Amino acid sequence: MQKNGLELDIVPYTILIDGLCKAGHIEVAKELFRQLSDSGLKPNVYKYGVMINGLCKERLPDEAYRFFGSMEDNDCSPNSCYYNVMVQGLLRNSHTSKAMQLLMKMVGKGFSADAFTTNLFMDLIVHSNKSILL
Secondary structure (H helix, E strand, C coil): CCCCCCCCCHHHHHHHHHHHHHCCCHHHHHHHHHHHHHCCCCCCHHHHHHHHHHHHHCCCHHHHHHHHHHHHHCCCCCCHHHHHHHHHHHHHCCCHHHHHHHHHHHHHCCCCCCHHHHHHHHHHHHHHHHHHHC
16 A cells, blocks of 8 residues: 555554454564554554454453553553453453453443443353352
């Protein structure tokens, strides 16, 4: 695209990164994310969300959590949607303690868990109580 004189903005980068994550090419997606800054473009909340979701799906929740933490460092505060994405990713990857901590931080910022996040926590509680009873 650049060779044809087209200026790349955040949208094509985000689409490419999303596609790479969905195709399981997470390392290439991370490199493209890094190149974004080198191109003078600033990642937005949605772009971070794409990376966080992709990393969680690839079972890399610690790396996703680092991306999540770097959002505010780059003047890109997470909103309720992306707090939920991160909490869900942690829960799906059995990082319950970290998910609880993030949920408390989320609530402290005035956000609430969405229905899907709430259901994940409820399933966790139900399954933990069953194992205690057995």
